[in-house]
Amino acid sequence: MDQREEQEFAEYFAARREAVRRMAYMMCGDWHRADDLAQTAFIALHRHWRKVRDKGALDAYVRRTLTRAVIDESRRPWRRERSTEVLPDAPEVSGEVANAVATRQTLLAGLRKVPPKQRAVLVLRFLEGLDVAGVAEVMKCSEGTVKSQCARGLTALREALGDELGDLRSAL
Known part of the structure; x- marks a missing residue:
């Protein structure tokens, strides 16, 4: 850009800066983001x-x-x-719901510690409800492999969960 074009842009910028900033604020609702x-x-x-x-x-181009x-x-x-000044109130949940959520979170945390292939077998077998033959078909392996991976996966899950396994033993 030559000096004349640079001056034209600077004049336009000075004249329209606040109007564009206000328009941006109206679109996003945050002054810091509007500045950006x-x-x-x-x-x-400026580039174009x-x-x-x-x-x-x-004005149409900038808009x-x-x-x-x-x-x-x-x-x-x-x-x-979204950030907030005050945290929202925690929902009141019954004991059953809280236990179910805690059990699910515990199970998911334990599953993350199980090796991927064993985790896949456990999820397909117990959470998706497939039988051994169905899991073998999905994973393209033998039924014996599914059984051994399932046994090893349950052992790894028990070790990962440790003492927190109490309620989960009946589910698995």
Whole structure:
């Protein structure tokens, strides 16, 4: 960009900065994020300044760029998290529900410690309800392999769970 174009961009930026920032805030609801989004829009405009033929359409270009930036940011996984000043109240759950949740979390934590092939056999066999032949078909192995992997997986799960296995023994 030459000096004249740089000056034109600087004048446009100074004149429209706050309006674009407010528009970004209205789209996202967070001033810090709005600053980032407005900056993204102005960077894109600066990059394409020479290619813009109709300087009267700059607002439309920035608006479109800003809208796309907001949508792109909302698709990013870390933008789905919401911070709050006050934590929400914990839901009141009955004893049965709390025990079921604790049992499920304990089981999942124990399964993460079991080797992958054994874990797959245990999940297919006991959580999905397949018989030995069905698991063998899914895993493309013999029924004997399924039985041995199941036995080893149960042993590994028992070791992983240790004393917390009490309620789970009856389920498995």
